[in-house]
Amino acid sequence: MKKQILSFLFLSLFITSSYAQLRQNFYKNTCPNVESIVKSAVTKKFQQTFVTAPATLRLFFHDCFVRGCDASVLLANANAEKDHPDDLSLAGDGFDTVIKAKAALDNIPNCRNKVSCADILALATRDVIALAGGPSYSVELGRRDGRISTKRSVQHSLPHPDFKLDQLNSMFSKHGLSQTDMIALSGAHTLGFSHCSKFKSRIYSKKGIDRTLNRQYALQLRQMCPLKVNPTIAINMDPTTPRTFDNAYYRNLQQGKGLFTSDQVLFTDTRSRPTVNQFASSNNAFNQAFVTAITKLGRVGVLTGNKGEIRRDCTRAN
DSSP states (O other): OHHHHHHHHHHHHHHHHHHTTOBTTTTTTTOTTHHHHHHHHHHHHHHHOTTHHHHHHHHHHHHHHTTSSSSGGGOOSTTOGGGSTTTTTSOHHHHHHHHHHHHHHHTSGGGTTTSOHHHHHHHHHHHHHHHTTOOOOOOOBOOBBOSOOOSGGGTTTSOOTTOOHHHHHHHHHTTTOOHHHHHHHHGGGGSOEEEGGGTHHHHSSTTOSOTTSOHHHHHHHHHHSOTTOOTTOEEESSSSOTTSOSTHHHHHHHTTOOSSHHHHHHHHSTTTHHHHHHHHHOHHHHHHHHHHHHHHHTTTTOBOTTSSBOOSBTTBOO
């Protein structure tokens, strides 16, 4: 028991010392205009396609939950994270957003190869959230890029659509995220879409429609997702305001309109329901909790100092 406590304390100190090196003005002397350059590139991409917003946000989450926020999800190799089944649905527009922002920085001589791909992804995530109507917030910077990306590291690292509350809490707590943080980050499902296969069991099963699912909504989903649906068809995660980052996601849960089991369980489980109700009644409360949660997410497993690198190409280790 004593060994376990010491191990936990050591891990806590290690994690704290890593993210303690992050700071908002990290590039003050090397690339002082980093935020405006990235924002300009991200805005241009967003104006080309709205998918930029959910794609970039989801890319950040998947990156941080696997090996930490080190941009390893961007690496391309014969055994890369992005080729794991859980990552195959990551939209290409998220990757393209980071690549375009990196190119914009590299066009500025004093910024060339000075800003990590991990920091570019963190900044781009903040920017797409704001562009979609969500809160803007200060981003801690100073992450280094990881050199390793493997399919194996993704296994059992990401939440699945059929997760229940205990499974969600267990996975998020491993990264220092509380139940409130988890519920707030789940609100990112106010944007984006899902393929029918991810929730098919809720609308087609031997027992019929999932009882926790609003029946009228379920019948609408059946129309959009017939049994032999084209696998490329995608359904909005938020049926009410799919292009706005807001608290409608939580009001949808109150009405039984959570697309995934892992969404709806946040309301059906009485342990998490009060937080859902709070966020549903106050967009401001949701925004504040989301900013706190995504800031904590951005500290997960970060590499700082000489523990990583700054990639010249975001898709390749130096």
